[in-house]
Amino acid sequence: MESKRLARAAAAMVVILLGLLTLNDVADGTSDVCKTVQSYGYQCSDNEVTTQDGYVLGLQRIASNTTSEKKQPPVLLQHGLLVDGMIWVLSKQGLALALSDAGFEAWIVHSRGTKSSRRHTSLNADTNQSYWAWTWVEFAEFDIPATVDFIYNTTGQRVHLVGHSLGALTILASLSQGKLVDKTGAVGLLAPVAYMRHVTSPLLLYGANFYADKLLVSLGGAELLPHSGAVDFVLKTVCSFGLNCSDLMSILTGNNCCLDSAEMKNFLTYEPQSTSKRAVMHVAQMVRSGTIAKHDYGSASTNNQMYGQSTPPVYDLSSVPVDVPLFISRGEADSLTDVQDFNSLVSSLGNHQQSKLTVHSIPEYAHADFVMGSNAGQLLHPPLIAFLSNSTN
């Protein structure tokens, strides 16, 4: 009996100590991104941005690794869903450091709901469900504009934007609504997720077709916490319909050719990250509908209340200013960016000036290779960096 009590007390001590360590981690004020980047020998500083709707976002600035007198244009890196900005620095070969070496300042932001952006001026993410009432639409309307404003104000220079996955769509959505335009330089879209009618990702297809998003929402709570019983349960359910779920990364993103094992280990240390259940439901709606529209509240009357029309408004990507320099890159093994959907995206840009549009593809890449591919320094960074350099005044 005594030894059991001792064991329990010891376990409690460990829990408390771990808790203190975690608190310290936050209290010392240095983000995971800056700690990591500094360990590679680069300079990094932490900033925060408050959006118009009260979300407080972590934002890091990585100084240029050059001493030249020339301007060091800022590049904002926008990650996709279910991850945070750590994906840009999982190894020293990541895009953020490549940009720094090439004379740019890299800025890394973290979307609302992720580890370093879980704060709000009045809502508590842990106790108040309304903290989680958003989808990528709010990233486009609030997070990106506030971040670009902040960088533009701080540096006095137009901001180049690079988005991966759904981060690419949020940048386009923002630009299509006339936001950012006078503060944006060039735009790089990597493995853009936009139209999703032809998605071949088995996990996403099964999830959307079997309404796994509705099952998730029905389990209660507004936060999608990746390592939780609810997510495990929904995954098990989806996988029980005949999906081989032994390699989640592949059945979600495609057969990535070039994931670095050390980087993959880091990935599992920092990712996946929380998002809202509504954000996941919105993506599932896009797979089912094939359109790029706002979140569907599921009833004509609620949509009417929210939007003044019975169906969610559709984004018009032809409103993206036709003279913004765009670099769009797709991997031919990417199961989230099918070639037909990619072509729909390019044609939806309408009359984009041909001289301002670079369409690029990498035959062997799938979705995650764009941020974690060990050979991105050969296949992706040189053309992207050349494009950004050429677009800098």
Ligand SMILES: *[C@@H]1O[C@H](CO)[C@@H](O)[C@H](O)[C@H]1NC(C)=O
């Ligand atoms: C900065 O760039 C130089 C080459 O221009 C390189 O030798 C050096 O290793 C880089 N610094 C870091 C911290 O990687």
Ligand SMILES: *[C@@H]1O[C@H](CO)[C@@H](O)[C@H](O)[C@H]1NC(C)=O
């Ligand atoms: C959550 O926040 C909303 C909006 O500020 C407020 O109306 C509500 O009372 C809060 N709920 C809780 C449980 O704190």
Ligand SMILES: *[C@@H]1O[C@H](CO)[C@@H](O)[C@H](O)[C@H]1NC(C)=O
């Ligand atoms: C940027 O500067 C403008 C003009 O001074 C100001 O209105 C705006 O609030 C600033 N934005 C940020 C994010 O600092």
Ligand SMILES: *[C@@H]1O[C@H](CO)[C@@H](O)[C@H](O)[C@H]1NC(C)=O
């Ligand atoms: C599931 O996929 C893995 C490879 O990802 C493979 O090794 C395994 O044999 C598959 N299992 C079944 C039952 O097909």
